[in-house]
Amino acid sequence: MDLNQWYDKGMSPDTYIESMEKHKENLLHVFDHFTPPEDEAFFRTLKMKRIRVIALTEDWCGDAMVNIPILLHISEKANIPVRMLLRDSNLELMDQYLTNGKARSIPIFIFIDEDGKEVAKWGPRAEKVQQFINQSRKSLPSEEADDYQEKVKEMLMFMTKSFRDNTDFWEEIYNSIKQTLIKV
Template sequence: MDLYQWFDKGMTIQEYIDSMKKNKEGMLHIYESFRLPEDEDFFRKVKAKNLRVIALTEDWCGDAMLNNPILFKLAEKTGMEVRLLLRDDNLELMDQYLTNGKSRSIPIYIFIDEDGNEVAKWGPRAEKIQQFVDDARQELPPKDAADFEEKAKEVYANIGQTFQQREDFWLEVYESMKAALA
C-alpha cells in the first residue's frame, strides 16, 4: 500500500480526539497552552510544499500526548492535513518505521508530498526529551525486581506530568520537527 492510501485510511484530528479514552485531558491542555514561535519564513516554506502528515499514534502513549498537539498546531499554521492511524491497528506500516530497527515507538510522523512521496519523518522523541526519559528510567529497578511494575507506573506518571508542565519541552519538540522539515 502506498503512503497516500495510508493517509486516506487515517482519522482526522477531530475524529482522533473524539475517540480518545486516555491522555485526552493532558493532550488538550498542551494543545490549548502551546503557542508557536514567530517563524513566518519557515511556515511559508512548509506551506509551499503542500505536505500531508500520516501520524502513527495511540492515545495511551505519553509521547503522543506531548507531541501530537505540537504537530496539530504546526499543521494548522502551515495548512498541512493530518491523518492519524492507530499503531496497533496498522502494524504493516508501523514496521516500516521502527525506531533503531526494532522498536514500535510512537508517535511517528510521515510527511508526504502531493504525490504520496515521503519527504520527511519525525519521531518518536526530540533529543532533549529522549535524554529526560532515559534519565528518568535510570530510577527503575531491574525488570525482574518485585517492585518493578509499581516503580514503573510512578516513573511514567511523573514523565507524563512533566510533559504537561514543561513549556520548554513543547518548544523543544517544535524545534525538532522544524529541523526535520527544513
C-alpha cells in the first residue's frame, strides 16, 4: 500500500479518542489545557503546504497520550487533516518507521503531501522528553532484581503523571513538531 492508501485506511481523531480505554482522560486533559503559542505565520505557511498526517498510535502509550493532543492543536490551526492508525493492527506500515531501525516506538507522525509522498516524519518523542525518559530509566534496578517489575510500574506511573501535568514537556513537544514541519 502507498501512503495515500494508509491515510484512507485511518480513522478520524474523534473516532480514535472515542475508542480509547486506557489514556482517554489524560489525553483529553492535555488537549483541554494546552494552548499553542501565537504562531500565525507558521500556521499560515503550513496551510499553504496542504499536507496531511498519518499518526501511528495506541491508546496504552503514554507518549501518544501527550503527543497526540499537541498534534491535534497544530492540525486545527493549520488545517492539516489527521488520520489515526493503530500500530499493532498496521505493522506493515509501522515496520517502515522503526526507531533506531529496530523499535516499534510510537507515536509516529508521517506527514504527506497531496500526492501521498512523505514530506516529514516525527516521533516518538521530543529530545527533552527523551532525556527525561533516559534519566528515569537510570534509576531502575537491574532486570534480575526482585523488585524490577514493581519499580518499572512506579516509573511508568510517574512518567504518565509527568506527561499529563508538566506543561514544559508540552512546549518542548510543540517546538519539536514545529521544527520538523518548518523544514517541509
